[in-house]
Amino acid sequence: MDKKRIKAIITVNAHMAANMxxxxxxxxxxxxxxxxxxxxxxxxxxxxxLLPRPFGVCGADRRTGEIRIVxxxxxxxxxxxxxxxxxxxxxxxxxIGVGFPTEGRERHIIIGGGAGIPPLLFLCQRLAKANAxxxxxxxxxxxxxxxxxxxxxxxxxxxxxxxxxxxxxxDDGSLGFKGDAPSLFVKExxxxxxxxxxxxxxxxxxxxxxxxxxxxKFDLDxxxxxxxxxxxxxxxxxxxxxxxxxKGEWTYKKVCSNGPVxxxxxxxxxx
Amino acid sequence: xxxxVAIAGVWFKNPVITASGTFGHGEEYADFVDLNKLGGxxxxxxxxxxWKGNKPPRVVETYGGMLNAVxxxxxxxxxxxxxxxxxxxxxxxxVIVNICGHTVDxxxxxxxxxxEAGGADMLEVNISCPNIQDGGMAFGSDPAAAARVIKAVRExxxxxxxxxxxxxxxDITEIAKAAESEGADCISLINTVLGMKIDVKTKKPxxxxxxxxxxxxxxxxxxxxxxxxxxxxxxxxxxxxxGVSDAEDAIEFLLAGASLVAVGSANFFNxxxxxxxIEGIEKYMLENGFSNVAEIRAQTV
Ligand SMILES: Cc1cc2nc3c(=O)[nH]c(=O)nc-3n(C[C@H](O)[C@H](O)[C@H](O)COP(=O)(O)OP(=O)(O)OC[C@H]3O[C@@H](n4cnc5c(N)ncnc54)[C@H](O)[C@@H]3O)c2cc1C
Ligand SMILES: Cc1cc2nc3c(=O)[nH]c(=O)nc-3n(C[C@H](O)[C@H](O)[C@H](O)COP(=O)(O)O)c2cc1C
Ligand code: FES
Numbered sequence: 001m002d003k004k005r006i007k008a009i010i011t012v013n014a015h016m017a018a019n020m021x022x023x024x025x026x027x028x029x030x031x032x033x034x035x036x037x038x039x040x041x042x043x044x045x046x047x048x049x050l051l052p053r054p055f056g057v058c059g060a061d062r063r064t065g066e067i068r069i070v071x072x073x074x075x076x077x078x079x080x081x082x083x084x085x086x087x088x089x090x091x092x093x094x095x096i097g098v099g100f101p102t103e104g105r106e107r108h109i110i111i112g113g114g115a116g117i118p119p120l121l122f123l124c125q126r127l128a129k130a131n132a133x134x135x136x137x138x139x140x141x142x143x144x145x146x147x148x149x150x151x152x153x154x155x156x157x158x159x160x161x162x163x164x165x166x167x168x169x170x171d172d173g174s175l176g177f178k179g180d181a182p183s184l185f186v187k188e189x190x191x192x193x194x195x196x197x198x199x200x201x202x203x204x205x206x207x208x209x210x211x212x213x214x215x216x217k218f219d220l221d222x223x224x225x226x227x228x229x230x231x232x233x234x235x236x237x238x239x240x241x242x243x244x245x246x247k248g249e250w251t252y253k254k255v256c257s258n259g260p261v262x263x264x265x266x267x268x269x270x271x
Numbered sequence: 272x273x274x275x276v277a278i279a280g281v282w283f284k285n286p287v288i289t290a291s292g293t294f295g296h297g298e299e300y301a302d303f304v305d306l307n308k309l310g311g312x313x314x315x316x317x318x319x320x321x322w323k324g325n326k327p328p329r330v331v332e333t334y335g336g337m338l339n340a341v342x343x344x345x346x347x348x349x350x351x352x353x354x355x356x357x358x359x360x361x362x363x364x365x366v367i368v369n370i371c372g373h374t375v376d377x378x379x380x381x382x383x384x385x386x387e388a389g390g391a392d393m394l395e396v397n398i399s400c401p402n403i404q405d406g407g408m409a410f411g412s413d414p415a416a417a418a419r420v421i422k423a424v425r426e427x428x429x430x431x432x433x434x435x436x437x438x439x440x441x442d443i444t445e446i447a448k449a450a451e452s453e454g455a456d457c458i459s460l461i462n463t464v465l466g467m468k469i470d471v472k473t474k475k476p477x478x479x480x481x482x483x484x485x486x487x488x489x490x491x492x493x494x495x496x497x498x499x500x501x502x503x504x505x506x507x508x509x510x511x512x513x514g515v516s517d518a519e520d521a522i523e524f525l526l527a528g529a530s531l532v533a534v535g536s537a538n539f540f541n542x543x544x545x546x547x548x549i550e551g552i553e554k555y556m557l558e559n560g561f562s563n564v565a566e567i568r569a570q571t572v
Contacts (some may be wrong), residue, residue, distance in 0.1 A: 005303065005542060005543070049424075050335070050337070051539060229330050231337060232542075236299035236538070238341050240327075241547075242327070251323065252327075
């Protein structure tokens with residue numbers, strides 16, 4: 001058995017920045033077995049909104065049996081989720097999908113944008129714990145200003161706490177570099193330091209496309225986590241596809257079961 | 272009490288099967304469901320050659336349901352017979368293979384390949400998919416065209432043939448009668464209801480294919496009505512589906528005249544729902560003193 005649907009207890013559901021929420025769920029099986037880059041789906045218990053919502057695993061604590069997800073309120077489902085309280089119960093399924101490869105390299109570049117950042121924190125934790133080598137993190141946000149408060153760089157402190165201080169980019173220049181995370185990476189990095197490095201990225205499609213282009217340019221091993229609308233989350237409905245190269249041709253692969261992490265070389269960004 | 276049902280000479284240990292395209296080929300749900308417990312599994316539609324399917328997005332939630340425009344992406348009959356069917360055959364459940372095609376000949380060829388290979392208990396002919404350009408629903412919305420497909424399949428196979436009908440027609444009983452007269456042993460209905468969704472932020476249709484098929488609880492009343500009508504128009508047994516999400520829904524279809532009930536999108540909303548429905552039907556039969564499923568159907572005939 002590699003996936004379970006668990007009635008989990010919400011232990012934390014805190015507003016963390018702008019429209020971002022930090023949720024922790026007691027789901028020991030998932031906490032025990034999840035690897036970085038995998039995701040869970042959350043069932044809303046709402047007869048009008050029936051499809052489970054996918055969220056990257058942002059942290060998994062085997063000791064407490066808790067998993068963490070960090071989500072943005074972007075629609076009705078995430079609004080329902082944001083109104084749930086501690087001790088409420090909710091069905092969550094996971095761990096789902098193919099995660100990031102973490103072995104075989106000693107130099108790691110993590111590039112994240114917006115709601116793509118959460119699963120990268122989990123990745124960074126696992127890499128750091130395994131003493132996997134040198135890690136650089138580049139995080140992009142739209143803005144860090146909300147209602148006059150500078151609190152928008154969600155999760156940046158969590159990276160610092162594990163000893164990897166992230167470099168920050170914002171679209172409006174409200175913090176750090178003005179621009180996106182891939183551009184910051186180009187500006188900061190010494191090409192000579194990239195030998196044998198692997199790049200890991202998750203974020204908006206435009207950002208992933210830019211990362212894939214950079215990886216090709218610098219000849220880097222590169223893995224990206226992609227998003228697509230899902231129904232089953234189990235590889236059964238063939239709903240969540242991404243266009244990938246296939247023996248000189250192309251084919252549609254399932255994000256939920258063949259991904260969400262793909263080699264950047266494999267993915268077509270034309271759709 | 273026995274919840275088993277025989278249709279077209281095939282024995283189902285209970286009246287609950289899965290709907291095509293919503294349960295993969297069973298393996299995807301094996302973490303959640305003991306496949307031995309199901310009356311049957313209808314697999315995702317297969318065609319003679321691999322089909323790439325439609326461009327994404329392919330699925331989107333709507334109020335009380337969802338739209339899909341997968342476009343019947345499948346690896347083709349050969350890969351299905353090599354990899355997927357042997358997996359499912361390990362379980363004690365009926366296997367219904369759903370076939371699709373662009374032309375009458377493609378349907379017949381798929382039916383022949385599957386019959387010759389062995390391993391399927393029944394063939395379901397999808398003449399009702401709204402998501403492909405040629406074939407699919409084009410056959411299912413014209414009685415003469417539906418008859419041609421069913422006739423061609425009938426002539427190539429000795430397996431029991433199920434004609435799967437589209438709700439996107441003026442009079443579903445005409446199509447059902449045409450299919451029955453050309454030798455369909457059973458009628459299954461309904462496939463998805465043609466629909467679409469527009470994103471008011473981007474001001475564009477959400478689905479890559481623009482149109483998609485609506486499924487889930489939102490379509491159940493349409494499906495119940497059509498099962499009721501069809502049950503009164505043909506004598507072939509009926510497999511009812513459309514929005515079934517719990518035992519009460521399933522019993523509603525039995526009362527409308529279905530012999531078997533298929534569970535579709537509800538598998539996405541709760542992966543263990545099939546087993547819960549089987550248990551619920553058995554409980555209902557005990558509580559209401561029914562000794563077999565036909566007695567439920569007889570309540571309204
Ligand atoms: C593998 C994966 C991991 C993800 N991880 C995170 C994460 O860690 N944090 C985070 O904030 N968001 C994440 N997302 C995006 C998140 O799933 C959507 O923001 C969420 O489903 C929106 O739900 P809603 O009901 O609020 O939006 P609505 O727009 O009301 O949702 C309607 C439907 O569209 C789907 N949908 C809407 N936006 C997306 C999207 N961007 N991707 C996929 N489906 C979508 C919903 O699931 C739902 O079925 C992830 C998506 C995927 C595919
Ligand atoms: C994602 C998806 C894929 C489907 N694929 C097929 C298919 O390959 N062949 C077919 O005959 N019906 C297909 N259907 C239709 C279902 O089998 C069923 O008729 C329909 O969804 C109504 O039932 P429901 O409301 O319980 O889902 C598909 C439905 C969905 C939602
Ligand atoms: S969501 Fe159903 S196959 Fe991926």
